[in-house]
Amino acid sequence: MLVAAGVAGLVVAMALMIVRAIVGPSHYDRILAANSIGTKTVLLIALIGFLFGRPAFLDVALVYALINFVATIALMKFFRYRTLASPLTAAPEKEHKNG
Amino acid sequence: MADALHWVGGGLVAIGAIWSIMGAVGVLRFPDVYTRIHAASLTDTGGATLMLLGMAFLAEPGIVTLKLFFVWAFVMLTTPTASNALASAAYSSGHRPRIGNFEFMRGNDSPEAATKGESRP
Amino acid sequence: MTTPFLDANFALNVALLLMLLAIALAVVRTRSLLAAILLMGVYSFVVAAWLMVMDAADVAFTEAVVGAGISTIVLLGAILLTHGEVVRVNWRLQVVPAILVLVVGGVLIYAAGGLPNFGDPASPANSHVGRIYLETTYGDIGAPNVVTAVLASYRGFDTLGETTVIFAACVGVALMLGFGPRVDTAPTVDVMGDHHVVLRVISKMLIPLIVLFALYVQFHGDLGAGGGFQAGVIMAVAVILHAMIFGLGETTKAFRPGVMRSISAFGVVLYTGVGIVCLVNGGGFLDYDFLFTPQVEAMIPPGLLGDPDKPHHWGQHFGILFIELGVLLTVASTMVSIFYGFAGRTIEAIKAERGS
Amino acid sequence: MSWLASHFNYVIVVALMMAGLFIVFSSGNLIKRMIGLALFQSSTGLFYISLSKVSGATAAITLDAGSVDGKALASQLDPAYVQQFGVDGVVYANPLPHVLILTAIVVGVATLAVGLAIAVRVREAYGTVEADEIEALSRVTAEQAEPAR
Missing domain, CATH: 1.10.287.3510 (Helix Hairpins)
Structure with a gap:
């Protein structure tokens, strides 16, 4: 019973996040909402596995937890460097000075 | 004993859900991006910990509990990283946080005053 | 015609579908391409959750991996190369499409009235062919996961076709975007010093785990939810994450584009090779019962997989494993070479080269 | 409605x-x-x-009805439904x-x-x-x- 209440609460939280994703004035709000919905989906999928009696389906939640932040990194590089190809390593000290 | 664990697990899951709702309300009501990032990522990791702990109580010990631990570990690793990346991207591309903009507190809630601090990307 | 169970499952289904509708309308209304891409990312998250509610664990797996990993990055790569301007729209252009869409929608909804009730176990789709596969799969193939068994064994020839389509997509994107001058991958100079220690450390920890998880998904494909397609995309996401963190230059040194394209071809060759071995052994193309000749089959210890006294279909087990490996190779290398195409292309150099 | x-x-x-x-x-x-x-x-x-x-079904991954999950699933549905639409004790979705x-x-x-x-x-x-x-x-x-x- 409580698990069903938990799932209902999580769905409400996701709905509120979707409102932020749709309304969000700047793009960063949308990325934030997308990332937060991703984490909530991980929990929702794990809970659905428990609610409907197949807790063995945690692999889907596991893969989501792993891959969720890749899109956020791509968006970060899109906004900051306007390219997906540049390495995020520290520029060597010399080049840093006159960079 | 078994249904005691069941109730504890269910309770933790429910508290985790309430935690997430608080975070979602926070994301809706906070004025600018950085406070929203703060609200979202804190309640994400907090809610995730509570819920996954609750589910660990619900599940019979074994492979499922191990998978729950892995899900918890990866959520703990990735969500703060994503928020860190997002905040640094927002800041470095000129999105300034709204500090000390109290006009909206003094009652003249004009939209111009509200967005003074927030530069359009 | 039983009406659907109005239980928690149905309530979740309705809630998630309404969310999908809200996101879709937002995608229609939004004028900036980037907002549309982000909303499509959220859309695929909710679809994956919905698929779990619909008891489709494998499909939820695929949607999760593809939605979170590949489609956002591919769309972002396209926006980067086309300098995603905001879409200019005047409403007069929208009236005719709106009317047309409403008419077609009305007709479809009227036609949908004749469909069986949602969740009806006695509907024609669920009561004839579906049940036969559910009843006979464990006997014929011995794989608990009916979806993978059907995908790889009963419908193996079709999946070979789909793997070839994915290989064709790899060749297509590689030809269009893969060649020509590559973007220079000099490290970006940060005004405020190095911000990315957190990202580098976490990614260094997670990339091997993602690859390990991809192999886990591949090899337990016929026992639990998983399979070649999902494993291939997860493997590609690990490589893409490496490329985004350590730069395309480093990754192309490790996974050279030429090798990636040949691995994409090799996946299809491996798949067809398994079929030909079955053909040579006297069975039909892709009929895994003939994969092992009786002498080889005798050499396999009975207790290899599970309890020894159960009748084992070694040909089916290993046949499914090999072709899933072929699918993994093709899908992973295709997604990686698609990423190379989009991330490595640069318009300035091409303009300079063409002098236009 | x-x-x-x-x-x-x-x-x-x-x-x-x-x-x-x-x-x-x-x-x-x-x-x-x-x-x-x-x-x-x-x-x-x-x-x-x-x-x-299929209402009340579980994913199309064979599960023996005797296991903990199998019994938990079967307990939620009435036996006639499971007997008519289930495959040896468990109702599956169409794969x-x-x-x-x-x-x-x-x-x-x-x-x-x-x-x-x-x-x-x-x-x-x-x-x-x-x-x-x-x-x-x-x-x-x-x-x-x-x-x-």
């Missing part, structure tokens, strides 16, 4: 399909059209999975649409990538991704080629 309960999924699927179709019709931008196509394609996936749903949609999603992304690659090359050739501008430019180049003959 019961018609809506039993056909709710199909109405939503048609609505999503029409949203995708509307984007493809109304927007001039090639990339926006690709997104519309992706929306359209995913709605067909939703349609197939809605057809495959066939799952197989189709599983590969359709991956192939869909691959074809989306090819479509976007074409849009990028169009952008490089014409300098724009807006359909009407491309048409104007191609008409201009056609006229230039015409008098040359």
Whole structure:
């Protein structure tokens, strides 16, 4: 019973996040909402596995937890460097000075 | 004993859900991006910990509990990283946080005053 | 015609579908391409959750991996190369499409009235062919996961076709975007010093785990939810994450584009090779019962997989494993070479080269 | 009201399909059209999975009825339902649409990538991704080629 209440609460939280994703004035709000919905989906999928009696389906939640932040990194590089190809390593000290 | 664990697990899951709702309300009501990032990522990791702990109580010990631990570990690793990346991207591309903009507190809630601090990307 | 169970499952289904509708309308209304891409990312998250509610664990797996990993990055790569301007729209252009869409929608909804009730176990789709596969799969193939068994064994020839389509997509994107001058991958100079220690450390920890998880998904494909397609995309996401963190230059040194394209071809060759071995052994193309000749089959210890006294279909087990490996190779290398195409292309150099 | 309960999924699927179709019709931008196509394609996936749903069923991964999960699942349904629609003690969803949609999603992304690659090359050739501008430019180049003959 409580698990069903938990799932209902999580769905409400996701709905509120979707409102932020749709309304969000700047793009960063949308990325934030997308990332937060991703984490909530991980929990929702794990809970659905428990609610409907197949807790063995945690692999889907596991893969989501792993891959969720890749899109956020791509968006970060899109906004900051306007390219997906540049390495995020520290520029060597010399080049840093006159960079 | 078994249904005691069941109730504890269910309770933790429910508290985790309430935690997430608080975070979602926070994301809706906070004025600018950085406070929203703060609200979202804190309640994400907090809610995730509570819920996954609750589910660990619900599940019979074994492979499922191990998978729950892995899900918890990866959520703990990735969500703060994503928020860190997002905040640094927002800041470095000129999105300034709204500090000390109290006009909206003094009652003249004009939209111009509200967005003074927030530069359009 | 039983009406659907109005239980928690149905309530979740309705809630998630309404969310999908809200996101879709937002995608229609939004004028900036980037907002549309982000909303499509959220859309695929909710679809994956919905698929779990619909008891489709494998499909939820695929949607999760593809939605979170590949489609956002591919769309972002396209926006980067086309300098995603905001879409200019005047409403007069929208009236005719709106009317047309409403008419077609009305007709479809009227036609949908004749469909069986949602969740009806006695509907024609669920009561004839579906049940036969559910009843006979464990006997014929011995794989608990009916979806993978059907995908790889009963419908193996079709999946070979789909793997070839994915290989064709790899060749297509590689030809269009893969060649020509590559973007220079000099490290970006940060005004405020190095911000990315957190990202580098976490990614260094997670990339091997993602690859390990991809192999886990591949090899337990016929026992639990998983399979070649999902494993291939997860493997590609690990490589893409490496490329985004350590730069395309480093990754192309490790996974050279030429090798990636040949691995994409090799996946299809491996798949067809398994079929030909079955053909040579006297069975039909892709009929895994003939994969092992009786002498080889005798050499396999009975207790290899599970309890020894159960009748084992070694040909089916290993046949499914090999072709899933072929699918993994093709899908992973295709997604990686698609990423190379989009991330490595640069318009300035091409303009300079063409002098236009 | 019961018609809506039993056909709710199909109405939503048609609505999503029409949203995708509307984007493809109304927007001039090639990339926006690709997104519309992706929306359209995913709605067909939703349609197939809605057809495959069996009330009270579990995923199509064989589970022996004796196990803990099996007993828990069977306890929620009345035995006559399980006996009539279940396969040796467990009610499963129909696996066939799952197989189709599983590969359709991956192939869909691959074809989306090819479509976007074409849009990028169009952008490089014409300098724009807006359909009407491309048409104007191609008409201009056609006229230039015409008098040359």
